[in-house]
Amino acid sequence: MSNFITTDSIKDKGPLIPRNRDAHPVAYDPGYKTSVSRSPNLPLLSMESSPSEETGPTFGHGKLGALDNNLVLNWTKGAAPAVGERILMHGRVLDENARPVPNTLIEIWQANAGGRYRHKKDTYLAPLDPNFGGCGRTLTDENGYYQFLTVRPGAYPWPNRGNDWRPMHIHISVYGHSFGQRLITQMYFEGDPLINHCPIAATIKNRAQLDALVAPLDLAHSRPLDYLAYKFDIVLRGRRQSMFENKLEGM
Amino acid sequence: MVQKLDTLVETASQTAGPYVHIGLMPTYAGNAGYYDEEIGVSPIEDGCDGEIIEITGSVYDGTGWAMRDALIESWQPDAKGVFPGQEGADPKVSGHCRFAADADTGEFTLRTVKPGKVKGRGGVVSAPHISLWVVARGINIGLQTRIYFEDEDNSSDPLLARVEQRPRVDTLIAKKTGEGKYRFDIRLQGEGETVFLDI
Ligand SMILES: [Fe+3]
Numbered sequence: 001m002s003n004f005i006t007t008d009s010i011k012d013k014g015p016l017i018p019r020n021r022d023a024h025p026v027a028y029d030p031g032y033k034t035s036v037s038r039s040p041n042l043p044l045l046s047m048e049s050s051p052s053e054e055t056g057p058t059f060g061h062g063k064l065g066a067l068d069n070n071l072v073l074n075w076t077k078g079a080a081p082a083v084g085e086r087i088l089m090h091g092r093v094l095d096e097n098a099r100p101v102p103n104t105l106i107e108i109w110q111a112n113a114g115g116r117y118r119h120k121k122d123t124y125l126a127p128l129d130p131n132f133g134g135c136g137r138t139l140t141d142e143n144g145y146y147q148f149l150t151v152r153p154g155a156y157p158w159p160n161r162g163n164d165w166r167p168m169h170i171h172i173s174v175y176g177h178s179f180g181q182r183l184i185t186q187m188y189f190e191g192d193p194l195i196n197h198c199p200i201a202a203t204i205k206n207r208a209q210l211d212a213l214v215a216p217l218d219l220a221h222s223r224p225l226d227y228l229a230y231k232f233d234i235v236l237r238g239r240r241q242s243m244f245e246n247k248l249e250g251m
Numbered sequence: 252m253v254q255k256l257d258t259l260v261e262t263a264s265q266t267a268g269p270y271v272h273i274g275l276m277p278t279y280a281g282n283a284g285y286y287d288e289e290i291g292v293s294p295i296e297d298g299c300d301g302e303i304i305e306i307t308g309s310v311y312d313g314t315g316w317a318m319r320d321a322l323i324e325s326w327q328p329d330a331k332g333v334f335p336g337q338e339g340a341d342p343k344v345s346g347h348c349r350f351a352a353d354a355d356t357g358e359f360t361l362r363t364v365k366p367g368k369v370k371g372r373g374g375v376v377s378a379p380h381i382s383l384w385v386v387a388r389g390i391n392i393g394l395q396t397r398i399y400f401e402d403e404d405n406s407s408d409p410l411l412a413r414v415e416q417r418p419r420v421d422t423l424i425a426k427k428t429g430e431g432k433y434r435f436d437i438r439l440q441g442e443g444e445t446v447f448l449d450i
Pocket residue numbers: 111166169171268270
């Protein structure tokens with residue numbers, strides 16, 4: 001039959017590159033007690049991706065408000081700034097082929113400068129800041145670039161082993177363009193001594209992969225007399241496009 | 252030494268933690284009005300084509316406890332099996348929903364349109380299904396699974412065919428409990444453990 005690539009196959013960017021599970025935390029880790037009863041015992045079922053994983057939701061700028069990526073001001077809608085050390089969190093979203101991922105939604109959430117979340121379940125004794133909500137969202141631009149203005153989150157204690165503290169961190173959720181790229185992770189801060197004592201950070205067994213979650217201080221992008229910058233790039237799964245992707249008839 | 256590859260390594264996942272709702276579902280977390288419009292409130296708009304269904308269930312941990320803090324995302328095509336963004340897709344189907352276990356009962360409900368069969372690479376047809384992604388405190392990397400339906404023909408679905416232990420296929424199939432109503436429970440661990448996916 002036809003032995004040329006059809007229009008349909010040109011549109012096909014190929015399957016998602018299979019996830020390298022060694023690059024990720026282990027599911028079961030006794031040091032992180034909650035994972036003990038929440039980790040599957042049985043192996044995952046592996047398969048080549050299908051349209052269900054290769055397509056994904058998209059979000060327009062229409063959904064976003066002007067202050068959505070400004071956590072210093074967005075809780076009070078600009079009326080009063082949050083307390084804390086002002087920082088710019090910025091970077092790029094790339095895929096495994098090192099191509100920028102444009103127009104993708106990034107959402108972040110974090111504790112305030114004292115280490116307290118604005119969440120009905122957080123009862124830590126640090127006070128809520130009436131001017132800080134603790135979440136933000138933005139879309140990457142055409143080069144995959146994003147930025148948030150926020151305050152440095154405080155470290156906080158949590159019930160796990162006798163005396164566990166979370167290092168300063170910002171939670172990050174990214175979509176990419178495929179539901180199979182969906183990722184939630186956390187950004188840590190260069191030089192924080194608590195990183196090496198954190199059982200959640202320690203669920204990542206590959207040190208280089210943990211180091212990749214630590215944002216370096218980025219003085220070049222800091223603004224004098226205003227904020228310090230931290231750079232955080234995010235890599236999502238890529239697609240395995242190749243000119244040999246579509247098997248020719250009889251091969 | 253050999254040449255360097257041009258590829259990058261995917262960023263490591265970390266748990267969504269106990270406060271994931273403030274970031275992804277502010278109203279649920281008690282912060283209504285944070286954003287003008289929240290993401291993934293409903294996968295459909297009124298007037299979409301197809302059968303409207305309601306799927307109820309719980310996410311159970313290894314001790315059999317219905318988790319109160321699980322957050323789930325779903326992704327699906329419209330009633331004809333066309334994904335949002337593809338040519339001819341139903342404009343009233345966004346296909347994406349965020350929903351959470353109820354803080355008191357641990358039960359979730361997804362109200363959506365029943366998806367159609369999907370044609371994949373090489374003309375392979377999948378039975379109607381909804382993709383799920385489950386995150387919570389204690390889950391270090393989001394768990395992928397799928398909801399299939401007991402009143403559909405699942406006999407030649409390529410994913411279900413790959414489940415070696417046949418009784419485990421059952422963990423991926425929503426049970427019909429009434430007209431347009433289904434039950435789908437997720438078990439993270441142990442007896443009846445849901446088949447989770449690496450796709
Ligand atoms: Fe946290």
